[in-house]
Amino acid sequence: MSKIPAKGEYLEVLLRSKKNIFSTKDVALLWNEDDNKVVTDRLKKYVNAEKLFRPYRGLYAKDKNYDQFELVTRIYTPSYISFETVLTRKGINFQYYKNIFVASYINREITVNEQKITFVRMKDYVLSSTLGIEHKDGYAIATQERAFLDRIYVSKEYHFDNLSSLNWDAVFEIVPIYHNKRMEKRVKEYYKSYQNI
16 A cells, blocks of 8 residues: 655655546545545645646546547546547548547547547447557557457448558457457458458
8 A cells, every 4th residue: 555645745646657647546546545525625726726637527637738548548447549540540541530539338429628539339348358459658549450340340331441451360360359240251351352452
C-alpha cells in the first residue's frame, strides 16, 4: 500500500505518475484515501486553480494537452481504439473520419471538447481477447488486422479500399475469437478477392 502523501504533495503525486488521465478511483489509490468526497473535493480545487484539467465527468488530466486516445479508452472500460481510426491510419481505408472509433461494451456517440467519439458495442468474449491488441502509453489499440475483423464483425456489408498491407496469417489467427461462422466465410471471400487483384 502506498503511503499517504504529506499536505501539499497530493498534486505532485499525480504529476509524477506515468498516467496522464486519472479516474477518481486512480487518484484515491495514489493518495491512499478511502473517502471519495475528500478525493473529489481536492480534485475540484485543483481544477478550479487550473492545476489539473477535467476533460470528462470523473476523469482528470495533467493538462489540456492530454492524449485523446488515452482519454477515450478511459470513458468506458474495457475498451480499445479500433475500426476506421486504425484502418484509415494504416491506409486500408482512404476516407478520413473525424470521429475516434472505440470498441467497447456499449453503443454510444459522445463529444468531448469538440472531438466526436463513437463507441461500438462488442460481445464480452471479443472485448476481453487480447489477440491483435497493442498496448501503448496509457491505452490499447487494435492492430490493422484486428480493426479489419472488428469492422467485418459489426457491419453486414463493408468496402475496404486497400487490403495489401494486411498480414493474412494474423487475420486467420484472430478470426476464431469472434465465434462467428458467417464472418469466417466473409473473411475468406475478402481474402479471395484480395488474391485476385
